[in-house]
Amino acid sequence: MPIEQQRGTAMNDAENLSKMLNHVQPDYFRKFIAEHFQVELQEIDPKKGKREIRAGFADTLSSLPVAERQKMEELAEKIVLLTDGPGQDAVDSVRYEHFTEAAQQEAFEKLGNQYDRSLWLFGEDLRLFNEAIDARSAAVFRQSASCYSGFIGPKDLVLREDTASVDTFHEKVAEQFKCPKDQVAVQVFRRLHPDSQTGDDVALYQVSIHYNLAPEAVECVKDSQLDSQQVTRAVSSFITYEPDNGNLEVLSKDGNGREALARLAADHLLRSSITGERIPLKRYDYQCLATPFQFDIQGENVDWARVTQLGYTKSGRSMILKIGIKDPDDIYQASRDMVTADFKFSRHVITFAQISLKIRKQSGERARTVHIVLRGENGCNIKTKREKDRVLCDHLLEKWGIVREIGDESLAAA
Known part of the structure; x- marks a missing residue:
C-alpha cells in the first residue's frame, strides 16, 4: 500500500512530498532532505525493506511543524512536475543538448525511474532544471x-x-x-x-x-x-x-x-x-475511415492501429459507435451487429472518429496506447501528454492521407 494511504491523514498536506517518498530510492531521498532542509532522517537499516524504511521516514516528516513541511512540499511540487510525460520529454530535451560528457549520460541512464531522474537533474544543474520546467510548460501550452x-x-x-x-x-x-x-x-x-x-x-x-x-x-x-x-x-x-x-x-x-x-x-x-x-493550419479528411481502412505502419514504432470510434450526424441527431481496443471484431462488423445487418458507415458523412494505436516499447519506456480523436474539419485531439507521441501521430495522419494544410489560423477563423 502506498505510504500516503498507509499513513492515513499524516501526509495529506504534502501530496508531492509523499510521491517523492514513495518513488525515490530511500538513500537518495534521505540525502535530498538532509542537504536542502537540514533534517536528518533515520539511518537506513539494510535488514529492513523499502516499505518499512519509507514508513519510518513518513513518521519523521509528519512530526515536523507544518510550515517546515510546507517548504519541502513547495520544492517537491517542482520536482514532481518533471515526472509526467511532458516533464520527461523536457528533461530529455535539455540533457541531450547540454550534457555532452559520457559520465553524465551514464549516471543518468542508471537512474531507476522518472522521480530519480528529475531529482538528479535538480541536484546536478539547477539552471537546466528550471529550463526543463519551462520546456514542459511550453509543451503543455502547445497542446x-x-x-x-x-x-x-x-x-x-x-x-x-x-x-x-x-x-x-x-x-x-x-x-x-x-x-x-x-x-x-x-x-x-x-x-x-x-x-x-x-x-x-x-x-x-x-x-x-x-x-x-x-x-x-x-x-x-x-x-x-x-x-x-x-x-x-x-x-x-x-x-x-x-x-x-x-x-x-x-x-x-x-x-x-x-x-x-x-x-x-x-x-x-x-x-x-x-x-x-x-x-498553415490543418484540415482533416477522414471520410476514408467509413470503410475498412488499411493503416500503413510499416517502418513505424507502432504495433497496431485500428478505428475504435466512428460517428455521424443526421437531422440534428448524432450516433457514435465505440468498440474496445481488444474487441475481436472491427468497428464495421460491430456496427452491423448492433444496428442492422446491412448498415454501412459509408452511406453517411463521418463527423467523428477515433483511431487507437499501440506504440511499441522502447528502451526506458513502456509500451502505451494513444488515441487520436477527429471531430469536424479542423478538430484533432491527440490523447497523449508526450511530445514525441504527438509528433508521431501527426506524421502518421499525414502518411495515411488524413490531414492536409488549409492556410493560416486567421483564415480558418474567418
Whole structure:
C-alpha cells in the first residue's frame, strides 16, 4: 500500500512530498532532505525493506511543524512536475543538448525511474532544471489551440543570446506588458525537440517570459478577524524558434499579444523581421475511415492501429459507435451487429472518429496506447501528454492521407 494511504491523514498536506517518498530510492531521498532542509532522517537499516524504511521516514516528516513541511512540499511540487510525460520529454530535451560528457549520460541512464531522474537533474544543474520546467510548460501550452500562434520566419538563423540583445528584448517586453522591467524575467536557452516530419531531435531555441500581473486583494483571517492582503501573481509566455524550418511559435494564454511577442523576438533576438504570415493550419479528411481502412505502419514504432470510434450526424441527431481496443471484431462488423445487418458507415458523412494505436516499447519506456480523436474539419485531439507521441501521430495522419494544410489560423477563423 502506498505510504500516503498507509499513513492515513499524516501526509495529506504534502501530496508531492509523499510521491517523492514513495518513488525515490530511500538513500537518495534521505540525502535530498538532509542537504536542502537540514533534517536528518533515520539511518537506513539494510535488514529492513523499502516499505518499512519509507514508513519510518513518513513518521519523521509528519512530526515536523507544518510550515517546515510546507517548504519541502513547495520544492517537491517542482520536482514532481518533471515526472509526467511532458516533464520527461523536457528533461530529455535539455540533457541531450547540454550534457555532452559520457559520465553524465551514464549516471543518468542508471537512474531507476522518472522521480530519480528529475531529482538528479535538480541536484546536478539547477539552471537546466528550471529550463526543463519551462520546456514542459511550453509543451503543455502547445497542446491547446487557444494558447498557440505560429509564424513563418526565415530559416537557419542563430538566435542571439548575448547580454545586450537579451537586455533590449527584456526592455521591449516590459513595455509590451506595461510592467516594470524588474517585474519581468526572461531566459533564453537551447534544447532539442522532435522534428514534425521525421521525429528526429532537432535544435530549438526557447525564450521564456515570466511577468507579474497587477496586485489583487484577497481575503484572509488574521487574529480571528477577516482581513485582506495584496497578492501578486506571475504568468508565463513562451517563444520557440526552430532554425531548420524557420517556425516561430508563441505559446501564451494572451491571444491578442502573441503576434507582438513574435515580432519583438524576430526584431531583437533574430535580427530579422517577419511578415506576420501564419504557419498553415490543418484540415482533416477522414471520410476514408467509413470503410475498412488499411493503416500503413510499416517502418513505424507502432504495433497496431485500428478505428475504435466512428460517428455521424443526421437531422440534428448524432450516433457514435465505440468498440474496445481488444474487441475481436472491427468497428464495421460491430456496427452491423448492433444496428442492422446491412448498415454501412459509408452511406453517411463521418463527423467523428477515433483511431487507437499501440506504440511499441522502447528502451526506458513502456509500451502505451494513444488515441487520436477527429471531430469536424479542423478538430484533432491527440490523447497523449508526450511530445514525441504527438509528433508521431501527426506524421502518421499525414502518411495515411488524413490531414492536409488549409492556410493560416486567421483564415480558418474567418
